[in-house]
Amino acid sequence: MSSYDVIVIGAGPGGYVCAIRCAQLGMKVACVEGRETLGGTCLNVGCIPSKAMLHATHMLHEAEHNFATMGLKGKAPSVDWKQMLSYKDDTIAQNTGGIEFLFKKNKVDWLKGWGTIPEAGKVKVGDEVHEAKHIVIASGSEAASLPGVEVDEKTVVTSTGALELGKIPKKLVVIGAGVIGLELGSVYARLGAEVEVVEFLDAITPGMDKEIARQFQKMLTKQGLKFTLGAAVQGVEVKNNKATVTYKLRKDDSEHTMTADTVLVATGRKPYTKGLGLEELGVEMSERGQIKTDGKYATNVAGIYAVGDTIAGPMLAHKAEDEGMAVAEGIAGQHPHVNYGVIPGVIYTHPEVANVGETEETLREQGRKYKVGKFPFMGNARAKANFAGDGFVKILVDATTDRILGAHIIGPMAGDLIHEICVAMEFGAAAEDLARTCHAHPTYSEAVREAALACGDGAIHA
Template sequence: MANYDVIVIGSGPGGYVAAIRCAQLGLKTACVEGRETLGGTCLNVGCIPSKALLHATHQLHEAEHNFAKMGLKGKSPSVDWKQMLSYKEDTIGQNTKGIEFLFKKNKIDWLKGWGSIPEAGKVKVGDEVHGAKSIIIATGSEAASVPGAEVEIDEKVVVTSTGALELNKIPKKLVVIGAGVIGLEMGSVYARLGAEVQVIEYLDTITPTMDAEVSRQFQKILQKQGLSFTLGAAVSKVEATKTKAKVTYKTRKDDSEETVDADVVLVATGRRPYTDGLGLDALGIETERGMIKTDSQWRTNVDGIYAIGDCIAGPMLAHKAEDEGMAAAEVIAGKHGHVNYGVIPSVIYTAPEVASVGQTEEELKKEGRAYKVGKFSFMGNGRAKANFAADGFVKILADKDTDRILGAHIIGPMAGDLIHEICVGMEFGAAAEDIALTCHAHPTFSEAVREAALACGDGPIHS
């Protein structure tokens, strides 16, 4: 048995960041992880491998559709699927080994195995029990199945995002259940690889929490890229054989039942907190709808036990977990931890990318807030036109009276990077005019953000 100041359970983005920050603050720290590698879902079977495949297939798309326009002529590249998967695995390895290096650098003990909490102040890993003044639960989430449907996931024919990252071959027909971030990203990957992709969504819009104008534009662009959408449809059954699957669904509009065959079915209907085996009930830790309840300092109702990331309330985003990990570490060390939940960006890494922060128009209308809209199309951006990336726009929402930025929504090139200019501005309480008065380098995609800010005032220059 070893005694620590802090033991973190889970080494995903929330857990490993919390452990590193605790160690940096002078706390003797250990991190529990049962996988063979550190990094959790994100680095092993989530964010990182999916971005590798998105990048690879985007290069294929560019070669097939845009190279010749730029005078780059020759035979279109063929796809070596095994090599692409090998590239993905190399990317995972570099990142997970990087976390292992950071643990060694910061003198963090990796307790290998699955953890449980037999009582406050103790963490059991395997047959060993370790003492800890503070415990941080950072166990993340797992894929959820289709509510109310008969679905058996085998990760071969009927898959979650985990299985979709390692299919034996590229399917001819892929059915995606759920038009959220994971479904659309993986659907994009396989559409670029030549698969016929059909997305079935229960609601009447894709990405339902997104700004409605962006959502509509996004769907149109994805349809041009070959994805088809069946909206307002409730899946009732997925039947699988060794090599095929049949999806049965009802359209809510006329209650008609339809079936569709597929080589692979991707279940992408969201995620749920993963807290199995921790012993929360025996400890008396309060939960709500599967999520661990915490206060504003990430403390549970049991002294000395904290929780962060996907297993507590809030958006299931790696960067939200990271912020909470740093903040919880600061609190444990006697400092002030801070997370501004109003300024957490979200990104979909398709092409074009989609990014947002703050409130949507729909939310502002619902609360009766007086606001103004500044919008600028990438068609007016010289860099975007040169890069064949002029689809989309930047939209900034600002308070009608004070001009303070309330939200921003971008669909276009590098949206996931461009959004952070707005995030920093919002963190400092900036007005749209502050962005508009800031000199932006030319030619850059970021000029579109400035133009949208100008549109909140006297108007953009290039529109």
């Protein structure tokens, strides 16, 4: 029986980061993972492969629509689907292999197999039982489905199946207008598929600033995606490799159907904790199946912690990473802190959409007085030169103190630009602080500065 200071269950972003941080802080660490490769859902069947597909299809879009304008003449590229999937798989292999290298570098033991916790202080993997002073659960999440919708990962797929289809579908129906559905819908729309998104709510991207969401939907519609909103899916029937989706419109309860070659179920994710033995241990769970933890990520059972998608909060890889670092540092006797008010969110379509902090809607609900500073990318020289003038930067500040409360960007490189505002918010900066910071010209980031100027006396280039 081997003994460790910490055993982490799950090698996704929360788990592998926690394991490496524990090792850096001088602890003897093991990480349990049953997949053939490390990195969890994110690196294997989520964030990383989907970004590879988004990048490849964006290059196709550029070649088809913008190359000739720039004087790049020639035959438009054709799609070699098998090669595109191979590129995606190579991207996965490079990243998962990188985590394995980091484990070896930091002397983290990889316990290969699926873990269970027979009692506090012990983790069983296969036939072997290992002892640990501390156990961190970072087992992640799995795709959630709907009643009446049976996933076979061939015709009716989750994001996992959507990343390895045998061929490009002529018609794709996406159930759910959240991040996953819109990203993968964009991929297949660029590849020539007819894409229709069915959403239960009356707007896409629930929780997003409504002005951004409306603009985003217009842009996606212009790109060829179709939307059926306010629709409750009743079921999906598969016959002869074709799927029929039945749904009811909430406004009048009328029933409708649509057929597709492939149906992508993108209705969110749920914590994956089965098989860990938590019920037998008496670990407290929420009604949503999340593990209950305190401010230090400890469960009600001494020595057992949980992070990432298994606990409350947004199911984001970077949120899990922050929590993995925090619990490691807490075990080491430090006093870490995760600022949940400054966790960005990004949708990697084109244009990208990014946000952090409050929306106009949440500020109104709080009764808080605020100011808005906006700047369109059409006023940004770099964006215009790169056919990326759609969208804008929007910064929300306290009406009295000018302190930045939130920001929302729809436009080129939004997922990178948002971090300048995250750093500003982390230090309690005002919009004026951002506006008085010199930004290189010509860069997309100048649009952020202009939006900050618009919170005061006004943008220069608007």
